[in-house]
Amino acid sequence: MSAEPDGPEDRLRRFATIWSRALYPVTATSLTRPEFESQLLPLARQLRQDLAERVFRAADCEAVGAALVATHCTEPEALSRTLDVVDAYLVLYCGEEAEPDEAGRAGGVGEREELRARCSRIQHAVAAGFARALRERTRAEQEAISRAALEARGTVAEALHASEARFRAVFHGAAIGIGIADLEGTVLEVNDALIRMFGGLEHQLRGRNVAEWTHPDDSPHVWKLYEELVRGDREHYRVEKAFYRPDGTVLWTNLTVSLLRDADGVPQYQLALMEDTTERRLLNLRLRYEATHDALTGLPNRTLFFERLEKALAAGESARFGLCYLDLDGFKTVNDSLGHAAGDRLLVEVADRLQSCATAPGEMVARLGGDEFVALTTGPDTEHEVDELAGRIMHALSTPIRVEGRELTVRGSIGIVEGPAAERGAAEVLRSADITMYRAKHAGGNRYELADPEADARAITRHGLTTALPVALERGEFFIEYQPLVHLGDGSVRGAEALVRWLHPQHGVISPDRFIPLAEHTGLIVPLGRWVLEESVRQARTWEAVTGADQAGLPLRVNVNLSPCQLTHPGLVSDTVEILERAGLAPGALCLEVTESALIGADDDLLKPLRRLAEMGVDIALDDFGTGYSNLANLRRLPVSVLKLDRAFTQGMQHFPADPVDLKIVEGIVSLAHSLDLAVTVEGVETGAQADQLRELGCDTAQGWYYARPGPPDRLHELALADAT
Amino acid sequence: MERPDWAPPGIDITVPSVARMYDHYLGGSHNFEVDREAARKAMEFMPGLPKIMQANRAFMRRAVRFSVDEGITQFLDIGSGIPTFGNVHEVARRAHEGARVVYVDHDPVAVAHSRAVLEGNDQAAAAYADLRKPRDILGSSEVKALLDLDRPVALLLVAILHFVEDAYDPYAAVAELRDALAPGSLIAVTHASYEGIPVPQEQADGTVGVYRDIRTPLIMRSRLEIARFFEGYDMVEPGLVPMPHWRADTELAEEDPWSFSGFAGVGRKR
Numbered sequence: 001m002s003a004e005p006d007g008p009e010d011r012l013r014r015f016a017t018i019w020s021r022a023l024y025p026v027t028a029t030s031l032t033r034p035e036f037e038s039q040l041l042p043l044a045r046q047l048r049q050d051l052a053e054r055v056f057r058a059a060d061c062e063a064v065g066a067a068l069v070a071t072h073c074t075e076p077e078a079l080s081r082t083l084d085v086v087d088a089y090l091v092l093y094c095g096e097e098a099e100p101d102e103a104g105r106a107g108g109v110g111e112r113e114e115l116r117a118r119c120s121r122i123q124h125a126v127a128a129g130f131a132r133a134l135r136e137r138t139r140a141e142q143e144a145i146s147r148a149a150l151e152a153r154g155t156v157a158e159a160l161h162a163s164e165a166r167f168r169a170v171f172h173g174a175a176i177g178i179g180i181a182d183l184e185g186t187v188l189e190v191n192d193a194l195i196r197m198f199g200g201l202e203h204q205l206r207g208r209n210v211a212e213w214t215h216p217d218d219s220p221h222v223w224k225l226y227e228e229l230v231r232g233d234r235e236h237y238r239v240e241k242a243f244y245r246p247d248g249t250v251l252w253t254n255l256t257v258s259l260l261r262d263a264d265g266v267p268q269y270q271l272a273l274m275e276d277t278t279e280r281r282l283l284n285l286r287l288r289y290e291a292t293h294d295a296l297t298g299l300p301n302r303t304l305f306f307e308r309l310e311k312a313l314a315a316g317e318s319a320r321f322g323l324c325y326l327d328l329d330g331f332k333t334v335n336d337s338l339g340h341a342a343g344d345r346l347l348v349e350v351a352d353r354l355q356s357c358a359t360a361p362g363e364m365v366a367r368l369g370g371d372e373f374v375a376l377t378t379g380p381d382t383e384h385e386v387d388e389l390a391g392r393i394m395h396a397l398s399t400p401i402r403v404e405g406r407e408l409t410v411r412g413s414i415g416i417v418e419g420p421a422a423e424r425g426a427a428e429v430l431r432s433a434d435i436t437m438y439r440a441k442h443a444g445g446n447r448y449e450l451a452d453p454e455a456d457a458r459a460i461t462r463h464g465l466t467t468a469l470p471v472a473l474e475r476g477e478f479f480i481e482y483q484p485l486v487h488l489g490d491g492s493v494r495g496a497e498a499l500v501r502w503l504h505p506q507h508g509v510i511s512p513d514r515f516i517p518l519a520e521h522t523g524l525i526v527p528l529g530r531w532v533l534e535e536s537v538r539q540a541r542t543w544e545a546v547t548g549a550d551q552a553g554l555p556l557r558v559n560v561n562l563s564p565c566q567l568t569h570p571g572l573v574s575d576t577v578e579i580l581e582r583a584g585l586a587p588g589a590l591c592l593e594v595t596e597s598a599l600i601g602a603d604d605d606l607l608k609p610l611r612r613l614a615e616m617g618v619d620i621a622l623d624d625f626g627t628g629y630s631n632l633a634n635l636r637r638l639p640v641s642v643l644k645l646d647r648a649f650t651q652g653m654q655h656f657p658a659d660p661v662d663l664k665i666v667e668g669i670v671s672l673a674h675s676l677d678l679a680v681t682v683e684g685v686e687t688g689a690q691a692d693q694l695r696e697l698g699c700d701t702a703q704g705w706y707y708a709r710p711g712p713p714d715r716l717h718e719l720a721l722a723d724a725t
Numbered sequence: 726m727e728r729p730d731w732a733p734p735g736i737d738i739t740v741p742s743v744a745r746m747y748d749h750y751l752g753g754s755h756n757f758e759v760d761r762e763a764a765r766k767a768m769e770f771m772p773g774l775p776k777i778m779q780a781n782r783a784f785m786r787r788a789v790r791f792s793v794d795e796g797i798t799q800f801l802d803i804g805s806g807i808p809t810f811g812n813v814h815e816v817a818r819r820a821h822e823g824a825r826v827v828y829v830d831h832d833p834v835a836v837a838h839s840r841a842v843l844e845g846n847d848q849a850a851a852a853y854a855d856l857r858k859p860r861d862i863l864g865s866s867e868v869k870a871l872l873d874l875d876r877p878v879a880l881l882l883v884a885i886l887h888f889v890e891d892a893y894d895p896y897a898a899v900a901e902l903r904d905a906l907a908p909g910s911l912i913a914v915t916h917a918s919y920e921g922i923p924v925p926q927e928q929a930d931g932t933v934g935v936y937r938d939i940r941t942p943l944i945m946r947s948r949l950e951i952a953r954f955f956e957g958y959d960m961v962e963p964g965l966v967p968m969p970h971w972r973a974d975t976e977l978a979e980e981d982p983w984s985f986s987g988f989a990g991v992g993r994k995r
Contacts, residue, residue, distance in 0.1 A: 025981065028752040028775060030782035030811040032975040072810050074752040141754035145745070145807070148755075148838030149738050156833055 008096070015093040016044040019085045023068075026077040039071050047086065048094035050122050051115065058125040065129025069137055079130045083123050090122070091115045177253070177274035180260075183230045183267055185210035197253070197276050199245045210270075215242040215250070229259050232267040240277070252278045294367040296344055297351030305366035305374055309426045312378045319421040322386025324375040325433035326354070326393060329411040329445035331371035334403075342403045347371065349403070350410060353396040357389065374433070386418045390448040413440035414448035435463055461507075466518045468504070473528055477503050480535050481710035485559065485681065485703050488695040495557030497593070497703060498536035499710045500528070520565055529566045534579050536560045537590060539713050541583045556716070559591040559621060564598040573609045576618065587617035591642060595623045599638060607639060614639035621681065626669070635676055643673045645699075647684025653693045663697065670698045741939040743888060744806035744835040750775040751782070755807045755838065763939050770931030771924065773983025778884070780968040780984030781915050785883045786816050787972050788913040788991055791961075792879035793820035795993075797911060799878040800826040801868065803856050803902075804885025807835050808842045813881065814849040824848065825871045829862050831855040856885060857893045859901040877909040877994075886954060887917040887944050887987075896953060903957050908994050912958055915989040916951045917943060921967050922986040951988050958992025965990035 004010060020037035029036055043064045050061050068082060095115050171178055177194030181187045190205045198205055210226070222241055228234035236258040243251045253274040260269040292304035300308070312321045328350065335343035347367075354365045354373055362378040363385075375393060379385045393414060400407040415436025417429055424432075432451045440449040449455075472478065482496035502510040519525040540558040547556065566572060580587055592613065599606075599622070614620050621642035622635075626649055645666065652662035666682075673680045682694050685704030694702055708715070741763035745756035749764045752775070756764075768774050789800065798821045802813045805828035817824035826849040828839050839851035852867035862868060872878055880902060889895035903912070919926045929945075936943035952965050963970060967985040969977055 024979070028750075028779050028782075030779065030786045032783070033979050034975065072752060074754075138754040144841065145748075145755040145757070145834070145838060148841060149834045151837035151841070152833035155837065 008094075011093045011096075012044055012048060013041065015048075015085075015089050016041045018089055018093075019044060019082070022081040022085050023073055023078055026075045026081060027071070027073045028075075029072045036071070043067050044094075047090055047122060047126075050125075051090060051094055051118055056118060056121055058121070058128075061122045061125030062129025062132065065126040065131070066133035068126075068130055069133035074134060074137070079127060082130070083127060086119065086123050086126065091119050177272075177276065179205070179272040179274070181210050181270050181272070183270065185230070185270075188269070194274060197251055197274065198243070199247055199249075201246060204246045210272075213243050215244060217242045226257070229257055229270060230267070232259065235259050250278070251276065252281045294351075297348050297367050299351050299355065299373075300364060300366040302366065302368050305364070305368065305376070306426050308364055308366075308376060309429065312376065313421045313424065313426055313429065315378065315421050317420075317422055319378070320382040320419060321421050321429075322377045322379075322382035322389065322418040323416065323429060323433050324386060324390045324393060324448070325415040325417070325430070325437045326373040326375070326412045327414075327437050327441065328371040329413055329441065334408060338404060338406070345403050346401055346408060346410065349401045350397070354393060357392040357396050360385075363389065374430075382418055386416055390414050390416055394446075394448065411446035413437050413445045415440055415451060416448055417451045438463070462518065465504075465507075465510070465515055466522060469515065469519055469522060469524050469528075472502060472504070473524065473531065477505070478528065478531065479503060480532060480539070480713075482539070482558075482713050482716045483703050483710040484708045484716050485557070485701050486707045488691065488699055488702050493556065493716065494701060495540075495559060495589075495591070496713075496716050497559040497710075498532060498539070498561070500532050516563065520563055523565065525563045525565045526569050529561075529563055530575055530579075533560050533576065534583075537579050537583045537585050540589050541585045542713070543716070544585070544589065555586070555589050557589050557591055557619070559593050561593045561623065562598075564595070567594065567598055567606060567609070573612050576613060577616070587613075588619070591619035591621050593621040593623040593644065594640075596625050596627065602638075607637070611639040614641070632672065635672075635678070640678065642679045642681055643669070644681045644683060645669065647704075650682050650684045650690055650694065650704075653690045658689075658693050663693070666694070666699070667697050674698065738834070741941075742832050742834065743936070743939075743941050744830060744832045747778055747884070748807040748809055750778040751809055753807065753809045755809065763935060767932045767935040770928050770935070771922065771983075773923065773981060773986070774932070776981040776983035777968075777986050780980075780986075781884045781989075782811055783984075784915055784968045784971055784989045785813065785881060785913065786811055787974065788881065788883075788911075788989075789813055789816045789879070790820050791972060791991065792911050792913075793817060793824065795911065797877050797879045797909075798824045799872050799876065800824065800881060801829065801862075801872060801878050802826060802881040802883070803829040803862065804882065804888070805830050805835070805839065805851070806832070808839050814843070814846070818848070826850075827852055827865075827867045827871050829854050829856070829865075829867075856882075856889060856895070856898055859898050859905070862902070863905050874905060875907055877907050877911070879911045879913065880906060882912065882914045882954075884915050884917070886914060886951075887946065888941055890942055890944055896956075899954050900956065903994060906994055910994040911961070911991055912955065912994070913989075913991045914951070914954055915968060916954075916987055917945055918947060918951065918987045919945050920948055920986075920988070923982045948988055951990075955990065955992040958994050961991040961993055 016037055020033060020040050023040070024033045024036055027036065031039065046060060046064050050057065050064075053060075065079070065082075068078060073079075073082075091112075095112075171189075172192045174191060174193055177197050178189075178191040179187055179194050180189040187206055187208050187210065190202065195202050195205060214223075218241060219239075222239050225234065225237040225239065229237060236256060238254070238256045241253055241255045243253065245251050254277050255275075256273040258271045258273075259267050260271050262268050292301055292307075293299065294301045309321075309323070312319070315321075331343065331346070334346055350371075350373070351365075351367060354375065358365045358375050358377070360377070360379060363376065365373060365375045367373050375389055377385045377389055393412070397410045397412050400409045402408070415433045415438070417433045417436065436449050436451040436455070439455055440447050443449065479501050481499045481501055483499060484493045485495045485497060486492070487494045500512055500516075502512075502515050504510050516525065519528050536558045537560075540556060543556040562572075576590075576592075580590065592610075594610070610620055619642055620638075620640045621644050622638065622640045623644045624646045625643045627646045649662055649666050649669075652659035653666075670680050679700040680698070681701040681703065682699050683703055685691050685694065685702045685706045687706055690704075691702060691706055738757055739759055741759045742756075745760035746764040746767070748755040749761050750768075764774070771777075792798075792800070798817070800813050800817055805813070808828070813828070814824070814826040817826055828836075828843075828849070828851040830836050830839070830851065831854065833853060836851050836853045843849050843851060848871070850867040850871055852862065852865040854861040854865050856862070863874070868874075882899070886895050886899070889898070899912075903910075919929060922929050933943050933945060948965060955965070963972070965988050968987065968989040969980040969984050971989045971991070
């Protein structure tokens with residue numbers, strides 16, 4: 001829109017431009033200055049009209065002031081500048097149009113005065129309008145922002161409410177117990193889980209003081225940590241703690257306590273999280289009990305006993321201990337004859353009785369396994385106490401035990417070890433007690449023995465050998481030496497006695513005297529004897545093959561010892577037959593030696609296998625003849641073909657002249673033997689004089705150092721060959 | 726203990742709000758004495774703060790008009806503050822009848838007031854969310870209801886990024902928003918800087934101190950640092966410039982010297 005230069009419209013625009021330039025710097029509008037000017041233009045037009053109106057209309061002027069506020073001219077400076085602009089330029093730019101006619105303009109001082117006055121009134125009205133509008137706007141905006149603040153608070157409060165509801169749900173629904181207390185320890189809040197843990201009564205918890213919940217099992221640091229936390233020196237701690245429930249039962253918990261601080265970091269509350277571990281703990285205790293107690297008798301087991309023993313041994317320099325190691329005598333028989341159930345009932349009763357023997361503080365009884373029990377005492381005077389304890393145990397066992405309607409007499413052997421702690425380890429102590437117990441058992445049982453180091457050492461070897469025997473056979477630690485049997489008539493080698501030896505990896509060669517009894521005791525004698533028989537038979541067959549058939553039909557024989565155990569073994573005959581057959585050796589080349597004592601009082605049952613062997617052609621020799629109760633009358637019924645005179649008879653002939661009594665006895669025996677068609681072999685021939693004597697007395701065969709010591713099979717072969725040539 | 730996300734902060738009108746201080750700078754009365762008190766303190770060091778705010782408003786107005794000229798009629802105004810006059814929806818609606826606007830602010834009072842102002846307006850809405858959590862913004866019911874993110878949007882970040890400390894990684898937030906926008910979308914940014922302020926930096930620091938004291942630190946960034954917000958965007962002419970220089974529609978001589986403080990720019994997503 002263009003205006004005529006210096007025409008009324010152009011002058012109005014120029015006024016608006018001046019006005020906008022004055023106002024623009026003090027407005028906050030985002031309009032550009034020209035845009036802003038265009039907003040002022042209608043207001044300028046209104047002012048021009050107000051100036052020209054015959055009747056002054058204040059309301060119109062006030063509307064201009066209000067419009068200024070509406071265009072965001074809210075600074076007081078905007079009003080001031082507006083009034084300045086109106087005052088200086090309104091009449092100047094818009095006064096002419098306001099004049100009623102041209103004439104008035106010429107003579108215009110009066111008119112001008114009037115215009116000035118009108119302008120003044122316009123300013124007053126604009127100011128009033130501006131002020132009123134600004135007041136209204138300010139009020140409205142203040143109201144709006146306050147309402148918004150309230151609204152927002154409401155929203156926030158709602159959200160907080162929702163959030164608190166959620167927190168409450170978490171708090172009360174949590175499976176873990178939660179409690180909040182102030183720093184004095186007063187409990188302020190507890191959740192449902194915590195209430196349940198404590199037995200279900202809220203009032204028993206809320207308002208109580210945390211410090212009241214002491215428990216004898218509290219470790220000292222539990223309350224030290226608590227103090228540190230409420231002092232603000234610690235942020236949290238975690239302990240295992242027990243509580244008494246109101247009903248007196250115990251609640252075990254994993255307790256985590258945290259310090260809650262406010263926004264400025266000042267400690268405010270303590271938060272406790274509790275997990276009920278009572279059942280888990282009971283389960284653990286139960287598992288621990290099961291792991292440390294014998295299921296059958298309920299007594300502490302080997303594990304627990306070792307723990308206690310180790311503790312006792314670690315008790316310090318001055319402490320002493322006493323230990324009884326009990327093994328029931330003949331328990332195996334009970335088990336074998338009455339069955340395991342009866343055996344178990346017997347053990348339970350024994351356990352009960354033992355338990356009642358060790359009731360003093362520091363005393364305990366445990367079952368190590370099988371029928372082995374131990375009793376431990378750690379009292380002040382163990383030397384005396386352990387004796388008493390052993391006495392009580394023996395006494396407790398003395399009353400027969402009734403099992404399945406039978407009165408069983410139970411006896412036991414006890415090994416006692418007593419001494420200062422800290423000298424030996426648990427295993428060593430127990431071994432000593434075990435050995436001592438065996439000593440008591442070997443001494444006949446039903447007694448107790450006190451450990452002594454020497455006996456221990458002997459027993460340890462014995463014990464060691466016993467345990468090493470089975471392995472020794474597997475590992476081939478046994479070997480056989482052969483001692484020649486020489487015909488006294490012509491000095492020829494007729495055979496040899498097989499003698500078993502043990503080459504122990506540590507102890508070297510061990511003689512049969514030491515291990516045969518052990519083997520008999522453990523039953524290993526059966527497989528060992530069988531092995532010896534096999535080896536010897538195989539050896540005899542080898543000799544036979546080497547010397548050949550040209551030896552005038554007299555093969556080298558082999559003598560093998562049979563132990564009493566083997567005699568009763570049902571497989572004796574069949575085993576022997578099988579071994580001979582497998583080796584291809586004639587039964588006549590084998591002689592089995594049986595001790596006289598093994599056959600004393602032998603009945604037909606026992607003799608039957610020997611008879612069968614004899615019928616097959618196997619020679620049976622009666623070993624060590626003359627040492628036992630030699631029942632000469634009995635000789636007739638025995639299936640023996642050889643008598644081996646014990647070395648006791650030959651000892652008297654070692655020197656010249658020989659003891660005449662010995663001579664007479666041997667002569668008599670030889671005569672008797674020959675009359676029964678028995679050959680006589682003498683052992684222990686060590687001198688030529690002996691050999692001569694015995695030859696004269698009519699003995700058939702001899703063996704002894706005079707001829708040869710026991711040695712490897714090859715040497716015998718050499719001897720035999722030498723003899724043959 | 727960290728306050729959970731779903732628990733809103735409390736409203737404490739005894740603490741100054743930058744949104745209400747902004748309103749005060751612009752001559753409004755949507756503010757309380759605490760706000761005015763803080764604003765007066767800030768103005769002791771930088772008396773031209775109102776002019777800077779005015780320049781921000783003017784830039785935004787031009788940027789909105791530019792966007793509409795570019796065919797964009799969806800606006801996401803983050804950090805919208807208290808609606809006073811010349812608001813985006815007014816400017817946009819005047820330029821295009823169907824323009825849709827979502828205002829976002831994390832000041833609950835500003836949001837409440839915006840909602841009151843927008844009552845009955847089905848083309849504009851205010852969302853309560855925080856620039857530091859773009860996912861909240863993008864997932865808000867207002868954005869979902871009003872904006873079609875498959876089509877270009879004008880993202881307005883006017884006088885907001887300088888209130889996000891590096892610790893909250895404003896660059897990552899801006900990048901996340903960018904990634905959610907369709908190619909061709911625009912981003913309009915103004916940012917405070919020591920560059921262009923007509924007083925020595927030491928003096929301007931007084932103002933920075935005031936904002937720090939009210940726990941809304943004002944982060945002055947260099948032009949280069951501000952330019953990094955446009956990663957993934959092509960700068961629209963004339964680039965990142967003092968606010969009055971951006972597509973000015975008046976003579977620069979008429980501009981107040983303070984309005985040249987800081988930078989403004991518009992970018993177009995590739």
